[in-house]
Amino acid sequence: MKRNKDIWVFGDYRNYFQNRVTLQILARAVDLSTQTGGTVCAVVLGHRVDTYVAEYIAHGAQKVYVIDDPTLRSYSIERYSWLMSWLVTRYQPETLLVGATRFGQEIAPRVAKKLKTGLTADCIDLEINTKGLLVQTAPSFGGNLIAKIITPVKRPQMATVRPGTFPELPHDDAANGQVMVLPLPGDLPEDRIRLVTSEHRPSKKQKIEDADIVICGGRGMGSKGKFKKLFDLAALMNAEVGATRPVVYSEWVSHDALVGQAGKNIKPKILLSFGISGAIQHTAALSDAHFIVAVNKNPNATMMKMADVAIVADANQVCLGIIKAIKEKARD
Ligand SMILES: Cc1cc2nc3c(=O)[nH]c(=O)nc-3n(C[C@H](O)[C@H](O)[C@H](O)COP(=O)(O)OP(=O)(O)OC[C@H]3O[C@@H](n4cnc5c(N)ncnc54)[C@H](O)[C@@H]3O)c2cc1C
Numbered sequence: 001m002k003r004n005k006d007i008w009v010f011g012d013y014r015n016y017f018q019n020r021v022t023l024q025i026l027a028r029a030v031d032l033s034t035q036t037g038g039t040v041c042a043v044v045l046g047h048r049v050d051t052y053v054a055e056y057i058a059h060g061a062q063k064v065y066v067i068d069d070p071t072l073r074s075y076s077i078e079r080y081s082w083l084m085s086w087l088v089t090r091y092q093p094e095t096l097l098v099g100a101t102r103f104g105q106e107i108a109p110r111v112a113k114k115l116k117t118g119l120t121a122d123c124i125d126l127e128i129n130t131k132g133l134l135v136q137t138a139p140s141f142g143g144n145l146i147a148k149i150i151t152p153v154k155r156p157q158m159a160t161v162r163p164g165t166f167p168e169l170p171h172d173d174a175a176n177g178q179v180m181v182l183p184l185p186g187d188l189p190e191d192r193i194r195l196v197t198s199e200h201r202p203s204k205k206q207k208i209e210d211a212d213i214v215i216c217g218g219r220g221m222g223s224k225g226k227f228k229k230l231f232d233l234a235a236l237m238n239a240e241v242g243a244t245r246p247v248v249y250s251e252w253v254s255h256d257a258l259v260g261q262a263g264k265n266i267k268p269k270i271l272l273s274f275g276i277s278g279a280i281q282h283t284a285a286l287s288d289a290h291f292i293v294a295v296n297k298n299p300n301a302t303m304m305k306m307a308d309v310a311i312v313a314d315a316n317q318v319c320l321g322i323i324k325a326i327k328e329k330a331r332d
Contacts, residue, residue, distance in 0.1 A: 003155060005038025006093040009061070010084065012104050013044065013052040014075065020210070021099030023168035025161050026060040028126055029097060030169065035128040038094060039063050045083055047073040057177030060169050064177055065091070069184045074195045079188060081107050085114035086185055093156050095134055097126070100160035108160045117154040120147075123161045124261070134159070139262050146261065164209030164265045167288070206240060208257065213239035214268040214289075216259055217247060217315070218282075220275020220296060224252040226316050230274065233319055236326045242266060244282050260285045275315035278302030295319075 007029040012022050022042065029040045041063040042056035053064045065087060072079065084107065088096060096111070098104040100122045112119035120136035124146075127135045133150045134157040140147045151157040208214060215234050221227045227247065234241045242259035243252070259266055260282040267288035274295050276282065283306060286292070294307035295318045304310040311318060 003092040003094060005033075005036050006041050006063075006091070007033055007036070007038055007095040007097065008041045008043055008065075008088070008093040008156070009056075010096065010098040010104065010107070011042045011044040011049075011052055011056060011064075012099040012101055013046070013049070013055075014103055020168055021101060021104075021161065021163040022056065023059040024163065024166040025097045025099060026056060027169045028161070028166040029095075030060040032095075032126060032128055032134070036094070036132055041065060041093065043084065043087060044068075045072050045080055047071075053179055055171075057179075058171045058173060058175050060175075061177050064179050066179060066181045067184060068181065071184065071191075074198065075103070076191045076193060076195075077106055077110065078193065079191055081110035081114065082189060083185075084111045086188075087182075088115055088156060096156040096158045098158070098160045100162045104160050108158065112158050115154075115156065115158075117156060117158055118149075118151045119158040119160070120149045120151075121160050123159045124165055124265070126159065126161065133157070162265075163207070164267070167267070208240040208242055208259070208266055209264050211240040211266070212269045213237050213272075214242050214259075214266050214270075215239050215272045215274070216242040216244070216276060217253075217274045218244040218276030219246040219250075220277075220315050221247070221252075221319075222275070222316060224250070227252040229316065229319050229323065233272075233323050233326075236323060239272075244276055244279075273303050273307065274319060276301075276303045278304070278306060 009025045009029055033040050039062045042061040043065045044052050045067050047070050049068055056064055098108040108119055120138050123136045123138045125137035129135050136149045136159045138147055215230050217227050217230045230241050243257040248255050248258045261284050265285040269290045271289040271292045278301055292307040293309045294303045295311045295313055295315045296304050299312045
């Protein structure tokens with residue numbers, strides 16, 4: 001088959017309700033396809049996957065390739081990566097996008113290797129250049145550089161995309177999409193790994209990228225002990241805690257909490273920012289925050305200027321004050 005302009009999105013539906021990255025990538029693929037032409041396609045491998053097929057169509061997929069078989073019920077890296085490369089070889093899409101989840105990070109490089117193409121990992125933007133090539137923007141050298149990478153020769157152009165990078169399209173029940181149900185290929189290799197048992201452990205923690213309230217702390221919190229108070233406040237407000245790079249580098253909090261160019265993009269309804277100067281590498285990830293309250297000793301800090309409410313005060317004192325007020329209110 002001749003190569004076409006199609007943009008494929010790997011259906012990463014495992015942990016679907018915590019992980020909407022496929023929907024986010026579909027939305028971007030729809031944007032990109034208006035510039036390149038071609039069809040936006042999702043690929044779903046598994047068993048009894050109708051719900052996800054319908055969901056992907058409702059979120060922008062014009063076509064969904066499905067291989068539904070009981071032997072695919074449990075995930076197998078060997079079989080899934082083999083099937084993905086088989087499908088790509090057969091249908092020749094121009095581009096293949098995968099969520100940079102643990103699952104996606106495992107499968108994407110294997111597929112790229114089988115297809116002998118390049119892969120840009122953990123992209124934070126995707127655009128089309130004047131030559132119609134996919135420009136894949138990703139942090140590199142530990143976040144010290146932002147690289148814009150193209151794949152001029154090999155195909156497909158492959159990228160994994162960081163969750164939370166793009167907003168998903170609204171669910172459209174009336175959307176139509178073509179569903180291509182394919183049988184399991186006869187030459188699919190036997191699985192060398194046998195799943196003995198699996199257990200679902202629901203996480204109580206919501207993802208910072210999806211949280212309605214985020215409390216971000218910076219170096220101005222002063223110490224690891226003082227920073228911990230932000231977690232007490234977050235527990236009272238059902239919020240998630242984010243941090244700036246110096247805080248993460250000082251190991252006051254794990255890398256998961258990093259907000260910014262080298263970390264997560266967030267889109268909370270309310271963002272409380274404590275002791276943060278507002279460097280561009282941090283604020284780049286806040287453009288979708290609806291309402292920002294910043295606390296800083298310096299009224300001229302950039303973060304204070306971009307806030308809806310700027311409180312000139314000691315960040316620890318304000319944090320402790322809010323905790324006290326919430327607790328008192330709860331006692332009333
Ligand atoms: C390639 C690259 C990538 C980067 N990626 C990221 C990224 O993803 N995320 C990120 O956050 N940074 C990133 N950075 C670092 C970024 O440039 C800034 O250095 C960082 O965001 C600053 O963090 P901060 O605001 O906590 O610290 P500072 O800039 O030191 O600011 C501390 C603030 O706290 C205030 N303050 C001090 N004491 C108090 C107090 N008691 N009460 C109230 N306020 C107080 C100060 O007035 C100041 O405004 C990156 C840098 C580079 C070069």
